[in-house]
Each structure stands twice: as structure tokens, then as C-alpha cells.
Amino acid sequence: MTRDITIVGAGWAGLAAAVKATQLGLKVHLFDAANAPGGRAKSVAHQGQLFDNGQHALIGAYSETLGLIQTMDLQPQALFERQAMKWQYPRGECYALPQDAYPLKALRSLLFSKRFSVREKSTLLKPLFFSVSQALWGKTDDTVAHLFQGVSPKIMRDIISPLCLSALNTPVSVASANIFMRVLKDAFANPPQSCEFLFPRLPLSDIFPLPCLNWLRERGARIQLNHRIDDLQDLDPHVPAILAVPPWQASLLTHDKYPQWSMLAKHIKHRAIASIYVKGLRAESDSKQAPSSSYPGSLMCLNDHDESEDCVHPQFGLQRDVNASTRNSHPEGAEHWALIVSAADPNARQTIIENALKAACEQLKLSDVQLELCTVEKRATFSCDAHLQRPPCWIDSGLMAAGDYVQGPYPGTLEGAVRSGFQAVTQLVDASFVSSHAGNTSRVL
Template sequence: MSPTPPQQRGRKLAIIGGGWAGLATAVSAVQGGAEVCLLEMAPQLGGRARSLAADDKQALLDNGQHILIGAYTQSLTLLQTLGVDPEHAFLRTPLRLRYPRHEGLRLPSGAPLISFTRGVLANQDWPLSARLSLLMTAGRWLLKGFQCPPDWSVSTLCADLPRCVREGLIEPLCVAALNTPAAQASASTFLRVLRDALFSGPGSADLLLPRLPLSALLATPAQNWLLAHGAELRLSHRAQSLQADGAGWRLDGEFFDQVVLACTSVEAARLCRDIAPAWSQQAQTLRFEPILTVYLHSPGSRLPAPMVALQEGPQAPAQFAFDLGQLGTQPGLFAFVISGAAPWVGHGLAESGRYTLAQAIQEFDWATPPTVYRVLAEKRATFACTPGLSRPPMAIAPGLWAAGDYVAGPYPATLEGAVRAGQAAAAQALR
């Protein structure tokens, strides 16, 4: 850790929100010498990437399945700062889209361009013409700097690709990265994800599947680190009021030099409604996409891979399935993820669970009959990453900043986007 500049020592910084963005803000601010007070309205840290408390009837479950990729360098650096060993915390493998009955795209290790070319050419599930079409299209994206008109959807971007490539690669990657169906998803944001994941360096496309519960991955290590470094954490505390006070701010009557709103866009819009009406209005216009996680129980069963891609359809909700036993957390439990799940939320959790169970029975061979263990809904999991979306900026007012995956930037609503937003807000607050 570099020495703290004298002008930053003792600066009081309030951070509202204890998700990944808020925790990244807090760690960076403490490293910069600020006196940090973090407020979180929930009784635990972690935000939308946390573990739910276990009880006598339910095992410890995450509120959703979150994966990292090798390109998420800032998230991995943050975890290492907190004492988390990535080699222990993740199962790291080259990008692999395994389906229930066949192998999909699988990238070998090596330099990005060579690895991508070899992986595409080796995919026997596609005809040679489809493989060559994808390579030529990806080459055009590369030559254009992964840029496209801002009003294009992913479906528009990929309209000329063969159907097997769209259904077997583009649509699963799009819904996994943007949580928005390809027909409604921003092509420019999707291209940025592809650029960083597939072409930014060796291992950038690697999948990092958590071997630890989500709270043990970041929230608990961050809480321990922050407390050990003198930060104040106020859990179960919802910020009520925020007003400018000279060169600083009054948060619920308490003075702070700087404030970072690392809470949801809804909470941030409420707190700064009278301070920055235009910013508040822009934040309120964001739409959200839900994610459902259907946990199935089948003792003794095993999926063909730790993470398996699925073909969704009118009666097949899930796009991915995770074998928690192969990940070393909960043998016999399987998490089926429904991204862009607005239609299924409308059907209800019980109905979504029944359809997912039927999909799972049809797609896999089970050692014991699977049953629905629990269905979890994160109704505001991500903002809807649509073409031409105008996201609110980080700067709200002098000394007042926003940090979150929804803030203007190149990434969709990912863990890496949240971490980078938090670190950027901390850097501005400490200037």
C-alpha cells in the first residue's frame, strides 16, 4: 500500500451501499487514507451477490449464480487485497460451452486470436461453413475496433451469422453477460465484453466458477478487512436524508466531506432528488431485468460439467445449470439460472420451478428423481442493457458521487463493472 498523501488523511467519506461497488469504494478509500463510514440497509453486506442465511430446513444458498472471467482483473485484484486466494476460491477453466448431450465451443489455452480460431475450427457441432462465417464476422469486428452503431441490438449485429452460431454461442453469451435477450440487448456493450473476454490477453476468456459461497468470496473478507483497517460499518441502516453543507454534506444530520452513493439507482435517485433533479430523473428511467435461480435436489446425481449451457424455449426457462457438488459447495444441489426472466416472473416462482424441473428431467440423466429445492428471485438483478441507453454519470454534485454497475461506462451490469465503478468513485472522492 502506498503512503497516504497528507491532504487526504482524515477526510470523512460516507459510502451508502454495501454491495460489490460499495465495498470496492470502501477498500480503495481506506487505502487512500480516508475515514470511511459505510451504511448498508440490509443486515449483511454483499448486495445482489451474497449468500442467504442457512437454517435447519434450507442449506446455505446464494441469491444467484455469479461467475467471473479472466478479464475481470480489478475484481481479482480486490479479492487478493482482501486475502482471498483466487486459485482456492475459483474453479478456473478455459471458456467452455458444454451442452447436456454435446460439446459446444471450447477454447484451448494460448494467445487470444489463435485460441479463438482453433476453438471455432474444432467445434464439430457446427458445419464448416458456419465456423468460417463466425471467424470472418469476428475478424470484421476486430478490424472495426469492436465498434458498431449505438442503436444496434445484438440480433441486428449478428443477423448474418448462421442460426446454429446465434443459438449455440451468441445468445447464451449475450444473456449471460448482459442479462438481456439478444433482440433487446445493446450490440455496442456486447462487443466491448467480447473484446475484453476473447481478445485482451491470454486467459482473458477463462471461466472462474466460485468454489465458495458468495458471501465468503467477497462480503465477509471485505467486512473483516475494513473493520481491521478502522472503517465503520453500519448494517441495517437506511440513509434517510442528504443535504449540502458548505464544502461537505449532511447525511442524516452527520457531516461528511464526501459522499458516494453505491446503493441501487432507485435509492440514489431518492436521496438526490432535490440535490440533482436531472440526475435523479435519469437514474429513475432505468429499467431492470430479473434473474431467477431454481435450485434442484438430486442426491448422487452429476451433470456432464460444472457449468452446462441449455437451449431455452417457451417451456424451457433456464439457460445455464451449475453442479454445486462439482464446485465443492453443496453435493446433490443444482442451480438452474433463468436470465432476462421477466416473463417467468410473471408466471410466478412455483410455475417457473415446475417448468425448470421438467426441462432438467428432459435434458439430463439423474441418479435419483430431482425435486425443486427452492426458487429465488432477484427482481432488479441488472439494468436492462438496451441500445442507445443513457446511463447516469458518476459525478452528481461537488463532493457527491455515484458508484454502481449502472453508472455510465463500457460494461454491462457485471461484478467487474461494479468494482471498477467503486474504485473510480473512490479516486474522485480522494482527489
């Protein structure tokens, strides 16, 4: 029985596993192929400025992620701008949750919204009834498009489709209705906090990955960055291990010894996300008709398009608090925005940039718009399809997998990654592959 544990991958899943293992009194040995922790959710330097490797947003329902951040003695209040869920549209009424203490906020907000007619709203009754019956009798999975069949095209275009794209990074035509409804349920389980948006005030690396690395080092963890594991034989066979690498890497590493598990990981499909960072000026005269943003971080729903697959137009715009995030001086009056294309066409970078610049001028009403950076992350998240068979956490005795793609209730998100990291350590300890010093988990085989 050992107290050592090896973790391969220092993304949010691997870091969550490392923190949990350390809390249980285990000796962590953490490897990552990159020169910095954070995986897909970290900051990158570009021309002297820091950008996130893709604009990230959390919701208040990400309880495990927020709890993990608090473990580092970091207060989410200081790291994130919390905003009530409110979607502004360049044209027409916004969609906002009421700021009161009563339940069923989303439903009430939709019922009272002037954006949709009574007839349009009534089309939501069927999926509402279906989802309640699904919760009660546990029907099998279906696509979001099928669940919302018959709902008015305007509600689909303005609410359901962008919500599904932002939550699952998967178009409604194939997205899993069960996982979509699960995210909605968690978001509206404990309002107002659970359904608030949390926008990072700092570069993503400063929000968790870098403080976490320090926290682990102070507690004796051995951390080796720039150290790729290419073969499971490179790991100590007597020490239980967690593979917290993306599915395509996990598949390669397990191919020879665990072909069945490897096949499941290999069959995971991915979706791209493009983040286009722009800056521009707002003319004084435009400020009244322009999207009103009392604080950088306002979320604009750029809904003037009808794409569902391989998107090339941004669906969202998020105003960035650039002084806090880069600590650089910027031209007086310039606004900085991140435009986001979920389920993006990974091969249409130039078109995506052109469309984003156009949206910044026409919909955000910025002038003198300049591109700061465009990142197209081809394998941003797994495609969260209905009926998808995700690989389990358990690969073999003493060998677990962690990562946003591993079986669990969440789509490819930070919360999914963090939960899977915790789960992998819990399973190792429960199966007594490691001996923990904490609580009642020190069973011996």
C-alpha cells in the same frame, strides 16, 4: 479539506470504494440498510443451508474484482474453481476453447467445431468484419441482433444468444453490441486466464463481503449495518459522500436536489434472474451418457429453447460443490445443481420451477429431483440496452454515485460494480474534495 468519506451501500461497489478510500488513508463511514454486506451478491440461509442470492460466476477478465479480493489477502485460487471456457450441451458436441498457447482461441474453436457446418460458420464473417471495423473506426452502438444479422440461427441459438444473456442479462434483440463486444474483447484479450470461468468454491459472502468488512474494521472504518439512509440531509454536509445504492434508491435520494441526475437513474430498466437450486441422483448406468463433470462447477448450456424475452426455461446448469459451500452433510451420491434463467419473466416463478425440474430430469439426466430453493431476483441487473444513457459517476461537488449501472464499459456485473466504486473515490480525490495521504493525490483546493 477533510479526510472523512461517507459511503452509502455495502454492496460490491460500496465495498470496493471503501477499500480504495482506506488505502488512500481516508476515514470511511459506511452505511447499509441490510444486516449483512454484499448487496445482490451475498449468501442467504435457507432451511439450515447456505445458498448464494443467485448463482454467480466470474471470468478471468474481471481483473479489478480479482485484484480487490487479493487485497484482503485472499487468494482467488483458493476461492474459485478455474475452468477453461467450455460449454457442454445435453445433446451433441461441446464447444470448448483449445488448451494451447496460441491466439484467436475462440475463432479457432468455432472453425474446428463439428457442431456447426461450414456454411453456418461462414455466416460469422460479416459480424467479425463489422466488429473489427467498429474497433478501428468507432461506429455508434447497435443491438447485438443487428450486429449478428445473417448469422446462422443455430449459431445464434447455441452460442451468441446464451453468451449475450449470460454476459449482459439482456436479450440480443435489445442488448448493446458495443458492451457485448467489449466483454468479449476483454475475455479474449489475454487468454488463457482472461477467458476462464471462475466458479465460487465458498458461499459468496465468504469470498469477499465478510472478509472485506473485517478488513475495513481492522483499519478503523465505522460501519453501520441495518441503517437505511432515506434523505441526503441525514448525511454530514461537510463530508464528501458516495451513493453506492441501486439506481432506484439513488434516484429517490437525489430527486429533490439533483432532478436531472435522478431522472437518468430512474429511467434505468431492470431484468430478472431466476436461480433454481435442485438436487437429484445419478443412476450408475446414466453416468456415461450424462453430462460429464470431472469437478462440480461444470457449465451446461441447456439450449433446447428459443426464447429471447421474458425467459421461463433455464439456459444454464452449474453443478455445485455443495460440501464446500454449505459445510453440511448431504445424502451420499446426490448431485446439486443451480439452473439459471437469465432475462427471466419475473412473474412466472411457478412455470420457471416446473421447467427447471423438467430440465434437470431430461437434460441433466438426474432422477428423484428435488427443489432446494428458487430465487427470482426481479431487479438482478440493469437492462444493458443499445443506446442506453447511464447516469454519470459525478452527481455534484463532493457527491458521487457508484454501482454496476453507473456509466462505464461493463454490463451489470461484479466487475462493473467494483470498477465504479474505484472510479467514485478517484474522482473525489482528483477533484480534491478529500485529502488523501497516499502518493501524489494530496492536492488542496
